[in-house]
Amino acid sequence: MFSYNMEGKVVIITGSTRGIGKVTAQAYSESGALPIIVGRDKDRAQAVAKELGAPAWYAVDLRDVAAAKEMIDSVVEKFGKIDVLINNAGIPDATPIEGIDEELWDSVIDNNLKTAFFCSKFAYEHMKAAGRGRIISIASAAGRTGGIRASAAYSASKSGIIGLTMTFARRGAAFGVCANAIAPGFVEGGMTRIYTPEQRSEFTSDILMGRFGERSEIACAALFLGSDAASFITGAVLDVNGGMFMG
Numbered sequence: 001m002f003s004y005n006m007e008g009k010v011v012i013i014t015g016s017t018r019g020i021g022k023v024t025a026q027a028y029s030e031s032g033a034l035p036i037i038v039g040r041d042k043d044r045a046q047a048v049a050k051e052l053g054a055p056a057w058y059a060v061d062l063r064d065v066a067a068a069k070e071m072i073d074s075v076v077e078k079f080g081k082i083d084v085l086i087n088n089a090g091i092p093d094a095t096p097i098e099g100i101d102e103e104l105w106d107s108v109i110d111n112n113l114k115t116a117f118f119c120s121k122f123a124y125e126h127m128k129a130a131g132r133g134r135i136i137s138i139a140s141a142a143g144r145t146g147g148i149r150a151s152a153a154y155s156a157s158k159s160g161i162i163g164l165t166m167t168f169a170r171r172g173a174a175f176g177v178c179a180n181a182i183a184p185g186f187v188e189g190g191m192t193r194i195y196t197p198e199q200r201s202e203f204t205s206d207i208l209m210g211r212f213g214e215r216s217e218i219a220c221a222a223l224f225l226g227s228d229a230a231s232f233i234t235g236a237v238l239d240v241n242g243g244m245f246m247g
Contacts, residue, residue: 004227007032010079011226012072014062014119015089017044019190020138024086024219026052031223036075038062038089055079062089062115072122081130084226085123087116087137087161092190093151105153112157117164124168124177132176135168136225137161138218139181141241149203158183162237169235178234180225185241186212208243 011028015021017039025035029052037049042059049057056078062068075082090112095104120135127133142150143158150158161181168179186192186203192212195203204210221240224230239245 004031004223004229006223006227009033009083009226010036010075010081011084011086012036012038012075012082012119012123013086013088014038014115016086017041017048020184020187020215020218021086021088022048022052023215024088024222025054027216027219027223028084028226029053031227033084033226034079038071062119063110065114065118068115068118069122072119072126076126082123082126082133084134084136085119085127086222086226087119087135089115089119090138090157093154094147094149095151095153097152100151100153108151108153109157109160112154113160113164116161120164120168120179124172127177128172128175130176133172133178134226134230135165135172135177135179136222137165137179137181138222139165139183139237141183141185141239141245144183144237144239144247145245165237166235173234178225178230180230180233180235181237182218182221182225183237183239183241183245184213184218185239185244187218188212188214206244207241211242213240213242 011033013025016025016037028035035054037057039045045057045059058071060067139161140158142155147155165181
């Protein structure tokens with residue numbers, strides 16, 4: 001009852017060839033799960049799967065709805081089920097409002113929100129039929145508060161993920177499907193690598209714990225939400241931000 005033992009659980013993690021996604025796949029692997037590695041780059045996906053001992057990998061552009069469905073259906077065909085879907089794939093963006101054009105807007109929304117919806121939709125259909133499942137989506141503090149440093153497009157995409165989460169939670173509860181989101185604040189790596197020492201000092205002044213988060217701390221939150229310990233949690237947004245935002 002109180003274990004994070006994920007023995008035999010089939011877990012799809014999109015965007016798992018690097019960053020938070022890769023560390024999350026590692027967390028699930030070390031807990032006995034069968035993590036499915038999903039990324040765009042074939043060589044990276046194959047290498048990460050080998051490194052983590054993952055049983056399968058897919059090189060797919062999830063903006064292609066047909067390809068996303070084919071990936072989800074293939075996992076069910078190979079393993080007979082999907083226990084957990086983690087929507088992690090996406091791109092960052094910090095373009096000022098004045099600099100956002102239609103092409104950039106569409107790119108951010110397609111990469112971050114469209115992919116999360118359609119992967120959730122296709123996984124949900126299998127989970128609903130099975131009578132159980134977990135959908136976990138990586139949102140952002142920017143989706144909770146609006147973007148000061150992130151762009152309007154990025155913030156809108158992450159707010160959209162929170163809205164999707166609530167909808168899947170409401171529709172899925174009767175069928176044993178839980179849907180939750182994680183909203184990280186500043187996390188080491190990725191975009192934070194481009195910040196100057198002065199910027200880091202400015203940003204951390206807004207964080208009660210006085211530091212950026214670690215990728216492993218986001219991964220642990222994802223592991224919790226996918227475990228039996230979170231069986232009565234749905235429609236929640238778990239803020240992992242060191243006290244930067246409380247709400």
